[in-house]
Amino acid sequence: MRIGRWMRLAGTVLVLTLAAAACGGDDEGGDGGQVNEGASFAEGTTMARLQQEGAVTIGTKFDQPLFGLKNLEGKPEGFDVEIGKLIAGELGIAEDKITWVESVSANREPFIQQDKVDFVVATYTINDKRKEVVDFAGPYYEAGQDIMVAKGNPEGIGGPDDLAGKKVCSVTGSTPAENIRTNYPDADLTEFDVYSKCAEALKNGQVQAVTTDNVILLGLISQDEESFELVGEPFTKEPYGIGVKKGDTEFRNFINDTLQKAYDDGRWLAAWDATAGKVAPEKPTPPTIDRY
Amino acid sequence: MTEAVLYDAAGPRGRRRILIGSLAGGLLVVLVVGVAVARLAANGVFEAERWRVLTQGDLQRLLGRGLAATLRAALVAMVLAMAVGGLLAVARLSRGRWLAMPAGAWVELFRGLPLLLLILFLFLGLPAVGVTVSTFWALVAGLTLYNSAVIGEIFRAGILSLPKGQTEAAYSIGLRRGQSLRLILIPQAVRRMLPALISQAVTLLKDTSLGFVIAYAELLRTGRNAVEFLGGRYSIPVYVAIAVLYIAVNASLSFLARWLDGRTRRRLGRTVQPSVADEAA
Amino acid sequence: MDAVLDNLDTFRQGFITTLALTVVSTVLALVLGTLLAAMRVSPVPTLRAAGATYVEVVRNTPLTLVFFFAVFVLPQLDIRLSFFVFAVIAVTVYHAAFFCEAVRSGINAVGVGQAEAARSIGLTFTQSMRLVVLPQAFRTVVPPLINVVIALTKNTSIAAAFGVVELTAVATRLANANSDAVIAIFLGSAVCYLALTLPSGWLAGRLERRVAVAR
Numbered sequence: 001m002r003i004g005r006w007m008r009l010a011g012t013v014l015v016l017t018l019a020a021a022a023c024g025g026d027d028e029g030g031d032g033g034q035v036n037e038g039a040s041f042a043e044g045t046t047m048a049r050l051q052q053e054g055a056v057t058i059g060t061k062f063d064q065p066l067f068g069l070k071n072l073e074g075k076p077e078g079f080d081v082e083i084g085k086l087i088a089g090e091l092g093i094a095e096d097k098i099t100w101v102e103s104v105s106a107n108r109e110p111f112i113q114q115d116k117v118d119f120v121v122a123t124y125t126i127n128d129k130r131k132e133v134v135d136f137a138g139p140y141y142e143a144g145q146d147i148m149v150a151k152g153n154p155e156g157i158g159g160p161d162d163l164a165g166k167k168v169c170s171v172t173g174s175t176p177a178e179n180i181r182t183n184y185p186d187a188d189l190t191e192f193d194v195y196s197k198c199a200e201a202l203k204n205g206q207v208q209a210v211t212t213d214n215v216i217l218l219g220l221i222s223q224d225e226e227s228f229e230l231v232g233e234p235f236t237k238e239p240y241g242i243g244v245k246k247g248d249t250e251f252r253n254f255i256n257d258t259l260q261k262a263y264d265d266g267r268w269l270a271a272w273d274a275t276a277g278k279v280a281p282e283k284p285t286p287p288t289i290d291r292y
Numbered sequence: 293m294t295e296a297v298l299y300d301a302a303g304p305r306g307r308r309r310i311l312i313g314s315l316a317g318g319l320l321v322v323l324v325v326g327v328a329v330a331r332l333a334a335n336g337v338f339e340a341e342r343w344r345v346l347t348q349g350d351l352q353r354l355l356g357r358g359l360a361a362t363l364r365a366a367l368v369a370m371v372l373a374m375a376v377g378g379l380l381a382v383a384r385l386s387r388g389r390w391l392a393m394p395a396g397a398w399v400e401l402f403r404g405l406p407l408l409l410l411i412l413f414l415f416l417g418l419p420a421v422g423v424t425v426s427t428f429w430a431l432v433a434g435l436t437l438y439n440s441a442v443i444g445e446i447f448r449a450g451i452l453s454l455p456k457g458q459t460e461a462a463y464s465i466g467l468r469r470g471q472s473l474r475l476i477l478i479p480q481a482v483r484r485m486l487p488a489l490i491s492q493a494v495t496l497l498k499d500t501s502l503g504f505v506i507a508y509a510e511l512l513r514t515g516r517n518a519v520e521f522l523g524g525r526y527s528i529p530v531y532v533a534i535a536v537l538y539i540a541v542n543a544s545l546s547f548l549a550r551w552l553d554g555r556t557r558r559r560l561g562r563t564v565q566p567s568v569a570d571e572a573a
Numbered sequence: 574m575d576a577v578l579d580n581l582d583t584f585r586q587g588f589i590t591t592l593a594l595t596v597v598s599t600v601l602a603l604v605l606g607t608l609l610a611a612m613r614v615s616p617v618p619t620l621r622a623a624g625a626t627y628v629e630v631v632r633n634t635p636l637t638l639v640f641f642f643a644v645f646v647l648p649q650l651d652i653r654l655s656f657f658v659f660a661v662i663a664v665t666v667y668h669a670a671f672f673c674e675a676v677r678s679g680i681n682a683v684g685v686g687q688a689e690a691a692r693s694i695g696l697t698f699t700q701s702m703r704l705v706v707l708p709q710a711f712r713t714v715v716p717p718l719i720n721v722v723i724a725l726t727k728n729t730s731i732a733a734a735f736g737v738v739e740l741t742a743v744a745t746r747l748a749n750a751n752s753d754a755v756i757a758i759f760l761g762s763a764v765c766y767l768a769l770t771l772p773s774g775w776l777a778g779r780l781e782r783r784v785a786v787a788r
Contacts, residue, residue, distance in 0.1 A: 062507070063520040070517045072350035074357065102507035107415070109755070114419045133753050172733065172742055173749030190656060191742060193734035194516065196524040197645070201736070203524070204648035206656070223523035299616045299698040306616075314619035321623070328650055335649045404770045406727040408741070409763045416756055498635045512637055528646065535638045542633035 039092045046244075046251040050091050050118060058084040059103035059111055059120035059243075063194055065219035066276040067123050068103075076100050080121040082271035083140055083242070083259075087119070090258045109133050112243050119255065120243035123213070125175045126290070135248065136241030137255035140268070142287040143213035144234025145176045148202070148220060151229050155208045159232040163187035167207040169198035176212040179236055195220060203227050213238050215276050222279040239287060256289050337528055345526045346533055351518060358514030359537055365428065365510065366497040369435035373496070374489070376436060377443030381481075382473055384448055395444070402441040408502050410434045415506045431503040439496050446488045450481030490549035494542045511537065576754035577761040580747055587743030588765050594657070594729045594739060595769065598664040599722055605665060606672025611702055613677055624673070631670040636731050639667045644735045656736030664729060671721045679714030680706055719777035723770045730766075740765050 041047035050056050060080050061068035067078040081100070088098050101111065103122040111117045112134050123143075126136045147168075149157050155166060164186035170177035172191040180189050190207050192198050198210040199220045210217065214234050221228045244251050262268040263286040269277075272284065302310060332338060345351060383395035402410070411434035418425045425433070454477055462472030482489075501512040509517075515534045519527045577584070612624035631639065643663040644656065654662075683706050691701035711718075733742035744762040748755045 063517050065520060069521055071521055072348065072354050072518060074354060102509070104505070104507045107506060109753075110416050110419065114424070116424075129751060129753070169736075173746035177746070178750060190736045191738065191746075192736055194520060196520050196527065197735075200524045200527060200645050204645070205653065206648060220524075224525060299692075302616060310617050313617060317617075317619050317623075331650045332646075335651075337646075337649055400771075400774065404723070404767055404774055405763060406730055406766050408727075408730055409759055409766070412759050413756070413763075416759075420756070494633065498633075501635045501637055512635060527641075528649075531638060531641050535634050535642075538635055538638070539630060539633045543629065546629070546633065 035089050035094050036092050039090065041254075042250075045254075046118070046248055047091055047254050050093065054093060055097040055099065056088050056091065056093050057099040057101055057117045058088070059101045059108065059117040059122055060084060061122045062100075062102040064123055064216065065195075065223070066215060066279065068121070077275070079141070079272060079275040080123060080240075082275055083268075084119075084121045086262055086267060086271065087121075087242075087255055087258050090254075090261075108243070112245055115245070118244075119251075122243075123216070123240055124243055126239045126241035127175070130243075133246060134243045135246050135252050136243060136290075137252045138241040138259060138289060139239035139287045140242065140259050141240045141284065143215055143238040143240060145179060145211060145236040145238065146214035146217055146234045147231050148199075148210040148217040148228050149208065149231055150202060150205075151227055153229065153231055157209055157231055160184050160187075160211075160235050163209060163211075166209055169201055169207040169210045170212055171195060171198070174212065175238060176236075180211060199224070199228065215280060218279045219276070239290075253291070256291055259286075259289055342526060343529045345522060346529055351522075351530075354514055354518055355511065355533065355537070358509065358511035359541075361508070361514070362497065362500045362510040362512075363541075365431055365435065365500045365503065365508070366493070369432045369439065369500075370493050370496055372432065372436040373439035373443050376440035377447055378478065380440060380444030381447035381451060382478075384444065385451060385473075399441040399444055402437045403445075405438070407434060407438045407499055408505055410438060411502060412505055427503070427506050427508045430506055431500065431508045434502075435496055435499060438499075439492060442492055443489065446485050446492065447478075447481055450485035450488075451477050453484065454480055487549040487553040490545055490552070494545050497542060497545070498538065576747060576751040577757050580743075583743050583747065584740070584761060584765065587738060587740040587762075590657075590737065590739040591726075591729055591765070592769070594660055594664065594732060594737065595722075595726045598661050598668065598729070599725055601661065601665040602668040602672050602725065603718075605669035607676050607707070609669060609673035610676035610680060611707075613673065614680055614702075616698060628670045628673055631667055632674075634667075636663070636667050636728055637734070639663045640731055640735050660729070660732040660735060660737045663735075664725060664732070668721060668725045668728070671724070672718065675714050675717040675721055676707075676710060678717070679710035682713050683709045715780045716777045719773050719780070723773050723777075726769050726773070727766060 039047075039051060041051060060076055060078075062070040062076055064078065064080075068076050068080040069078050070076050084100075085095055085098065088095070101107075101117050103111070103117075103120055103124075107116075108120055108122065108124070109130070112120060119137075120134075121140075124130075124136075126139060130136070145160075147157060147160065147163070149155060155162075157163065157166065160180070161184070163180070163184055166187060167190055168180060168187045169190045169192065170180065172193055177189060177191055180187050190198075190201070192201070195210070195212060195216060198207065201207045202210050203224070210220070210228075214230070217228075217230055221230060242255055244255065259268070262271075268286055269283065272280075277283065329338075336342075380395045380398060383391045384399070386392055411431055414425060414433050414437075415427070415430035418430070451473075458476055458480065459472060462476045467475065500508075500510050503510050504513045504516075507513070511534060515530050519530050522530070609624045609627060612620040613628070615621060640660070640663040643666070644659045647654075647659065647662075687705055687709060688701060691705040696704065729739060730741035732739055733745060740762050744758050747758045751758065
């Protein structure tokens with residue numbers, strides 16, 4: 001009967017479809033780092049739960065050179081990723097038990113609130129608005145907004161005040177873009193979704209400057225030293241924090257303690273040297289942790 | 293209307309004019325492309341070093357995984373959208389208002405909302421009412437809602453386009469309405485609308501790229517992240533490679549659509565017009 | 574909801590940009606699409622092939638990639654324009670292919686007798702297209718054309734990733750700045766889009782019914 005054939009076909013397609021849906025998912029993992037096997041935590045805390053599960057989910061950027069960037073094997077790398085591994089290690093969780101989740105503006109806070117990630121390390125600037133929704137450990141790094149121009153600085157831009165009337169590029173909705181919008185309204189702000197597009201636009205002469213945190217600009221320059229240069233001094237302070245669920249003070253304190261430990265025993269600096277330190281001219285000093 | 297009706301078969305002079313025109317037009321195209329290529333070359337777009345990036349096994353595997361993720365989401369969404377779309381068409385054609393009205397509202401609502409926002413709402417909104425949803429299923433659900441509305445309309449048009457005699461014959465041999473739909477009308481409508489359905493599949497496949505907003509790692513997003521990793525100077529080769537992949541997959545789907553169209557035409561001896569206009573979304 | 578109300582002015586500017594991008598691109602894409610449709614039914618084989626190739630390539634490429642090529646490859650040809658103009662080019666080039674196919678299906682739906690009559694009174698191909706076939710084709714394809722316009726309206730959102738501050742860019746920016754009101758902000762932008770697409774859809778439905786009566 002014809003309908004029988006149709007139904008069989010539909011059934012086959014459905015089964016194949018479900019199979020296709022089931023076998024998805026990227027496998028993340030690493031080769032193991034420093035793992036604190038003997039850690040013990042008080043009952044009922046987030047730390048105890050994660051240690052028990054032996055696995056952790058961390059939100060980070062996948063498209064941010066030097067901080068959180070997926071390499072061609074599909075593993076994220078960068079300073080944020082190293083900090084994430086460091087915290088996981090203190091919980092007794094090895095690198096290959098970490099699930100990395102891409103953090104974009106639409107999912108960053110919701111994922112923390114819904115426990116889809118245990119914490120977020122994603123060039124995440126601490127500010128009061130965000131503190132209403134999530135809590136921040138750290139800061140673990142303090143960046144500052146700076147300006148990148150074409151090699152030789154043909155427009156003679158020395159600082160943010162020289163941006164008036166110039167086309168300046170940054171990423172849509174990012175903190176540096178908002179800063180330009182509010183504090184330097186005479187600058188002609190152009191926004192893209194990623195910094196590499198800003199760099200291309202600068203190279204093509206479609207914009208005259210790119211502005212964001214200095215370390216991110218250094219990453220762009222390292223990819224094309226013949227075309228770009230940095231001007232002036234950083235003109236803002238951008239403390240990067242680690243986002244955790246609002247009200248989970250014990251977990252926040254634990255991360256703060258872990259950061260302090262890493263500051264003291266040199267692991268923080270080692271993480272820096274292995275990632276962003278490759279292009280940054282000077283070694284940073286660890287920022288003071290804000291235990292609010 | 294066949295195209296030949298629009299003009300006479302060209303005579304000797306007409307043919308000569310067409311030949312000259314074609315040659316001149318061809319020459320103009322070659323000239324424009326030549327100038328463009330020369331400019332691009334002068335700007336270093338064709339440097340071998342930039343294009344050699346595509347020979348990297350890592351990058352190829354990465355893009356392969358992205359393509360697999362794209363196809364997976366598209367396949368699941370297409371199957372679900374077909375199922376829901378079929379139900380919607382039947383509901384809209386049913387005589388009960390309490391079935392036809394909600395189905396109509398469903399179509400109007402989900403056809404009018406930008407898919408990007410639909411995906412975002414599902415991803416952010418469902419957890420707010422206690423339903424956890426992964427990135428994959430949020431994307432698939434968004435694609436399903438939107439495409440079920442479009443596909444439902446395609447089915448409905450297909451069923452309505454069938455000669456009335458089909459329904460009457462079904463009733464006359466004693467089939468009930470549901471039976472006649474299931475056994476007589478829907479199988480014919482599906483075959484008739486295959487080209488339009490496959491065109492919609494092409495659209496759906498391209499729309500998986502909207503998963504970027506909730507960080508679903510499909511082909512385009514994977515490629516974009518690879519460009520961030522490699523550096524902006526490799527953006528053109530990587531994006532050209534991605535475009536070629538999309539065009540290859542979609543063109544084979546379109547080819548399938550045309551082949552099926554031709555087959556149906558031969559078998560049924562009448563034209564089936566795919567509703568091309570619905571594809572743009 | 575406060576986050577939306579406080580930023581009504583920003584929303585308004587984004588809305589105007591989306592509207593401008595939609596209107597300008599629709600007009601240009603309609604012209605280009607009609608031209609392509611005429612090419613695809615013309616007696617000259619090269620024109621037919623060129624039209625078919627254009628449609629086949631453009632229709633199968635995601636709009637984001639068309640945007641990328643417009644914004645980053647055209648400057649390599651030393652073409653320097655504002656990002657809004659690049660966005661107009663990308664949206665126009667992409668949707669012209671869909672307008673073309675809609676118009677072409679309309680041309681195919683015009684009764685054979687119409688074209689035969691046009692030819693029998695001595696009209697040339699161009700004349701019969703312009704005076705007889707296209708005016709009728711447009712009437713038949715108004716509903717599908719409006720569907721393309723709706724799709725175009727929604728698709729302008731891709732411009733957000735390419736330097737144009739339209740509705741979606743505004744929503745992304747505000748969502749980033751107001752993490753406590755993400756859903757409200759995207760809801761606000763959805764309402765703006767629906768304000769553009771729903772009337773078009775309603776118009777399409779009405780025209781569809783009118784055309785159906787006229788036949």
